[in-house]
Amino acid sequence: MLQYRAELDAEITLSNGGSVTARALLVEVPHADVTHPEVARLAVAALGLAGAKVDLTSVRVFGETVAAGGGRTPQRIEYVELSHVIESGMTTYAGLPGPVISAYRTWAESRPGYAEGTEFSFDRIEMIGQTGTYLDSPRHRYQDGTDLAGLPLGRLADLPAVVVRTVDNDGRAVDAGDLEPYVVAGHAVLLHTGGDRHWGTDAYGTDAPFLTEAGARLLVERGAALVGIDSANIDDAVPGGPRPAHSVLLAVGIPIVEHLTNLGELPPLGARFTAAPPRIVGFGTFPVRAFATMPWFEPHDHTRSAGWLPTAVQQS
Incomplete structure (x- = not known):
């Protein structure tokens, strides 16, 4: 079956007077002939920004084949x-001690306890929780x-x-x-x-x-x-x-x-x-x-198809 999405760029004015610039925002749409006002309403609902005004600057609607039952399967998960990074001596918060990373037992020191060719390191860290x-x-x-x-x-x-x-x-x-x-x-x-x-x-x-x-x-x-x-x-x-x-x-x-x-x-x-x-x-x-x-999700011709791109929020 075919499912449709709209990729859009927009300027979104929030109900509290702030604004959001959206780039390559993906929104589920019901059909290929969806109108721009419908896309704008769906974008507001998807973002959870009740009362926002959406000024669309670019819209592209495309279809994707999905499995029976309606679920799209992502090609992979982006992490x-x-x-x-925690490293020895670093400062997290001024005035608090940094971590001390050292060896409790080195690879060489561990060798007598194992068969020939087997060795392990036993590392130790001393730090406060706020690290x-x-x-x-x-x-x-x-x-x-x-x-x-x-x-x-x-x-x-x-x-x-x-x-x-x-x-x-x-x-x-x-x-x-x-x-x-x-x-x-x-x-x-x-x-x-x-x-x-x-x-x-x-x-x-x-x-x-x-x-x-x-x-x-x-x-x-x-x-x-x-x-x-x-x-x-x-x-x-x-x-x-x-x-x-x-x-x-x-x-x-x-x-x-x-x-x-x-x-x-x-x-x-x-x-x-x-x-x-x-x-x-x-x-x-x-x-x-x-x-x-x-x-x-793939296929999609954008460099980032996870469904969203970073947006800038400006409060006026």
Whole structure:
């Protein structure tokens, strides 16, 4: 059977006054003769941006053969790395110690314990939980909060992702108004601020982007499953100041992932997010291998056919 999709470029004006530039956005359409107004309405529904106005600049409708039963089979899954590399002596957050990586037992030292020609390395790392890209459980903030071992996998793995872009915002704060257009219930909400471009420099922790208390409360009210940010801290890390985003999110069991990177490679919707730490009892924070997956469909004549391309969001 044949199924149709529209590939479009568009300028999308959000209901709160912001705007989105979409490039090579793919939208399911009912038939080959779909009109431009119909495509615009379907794009708004697919993005979850109720009340948005879509100005189409390019539309191409094409058909694909799908299996009986209606499901398209992706040719492969695209993986997007969202974690920073951990290496000995690195600085994640100014003032906190870097990891120390060493050998507990080298290959040569292991040889006497095995048959000839067999050897292994036993590596050791000494580090605090706040190293690299890491996840905060409620225990990080609250003494009686759930620790890493108590977090359900449903809060950590294969979550539908919503990417909120504030890269071009004038200020540092991600506020409730930035989050208002998005449907976040059950999703990993990933704040793409561009703060990761300063990773490894003194500028990384200086005047870094952050989530406001009002923004955190909106995400709680709307049922976000996890919140991540590509910045040094999800709070405005003023020395001695409050940490409202941590407090509000962790109080209701919403895990936080800090120091993400590469969020510009993700679509606003359509990716799946995973960031699972080890099951450690009595521990509140630990590094994760954060990544996203996206289905890659073929045939398609674009260089990227996962269904989305990165978009720029501009708040006016």
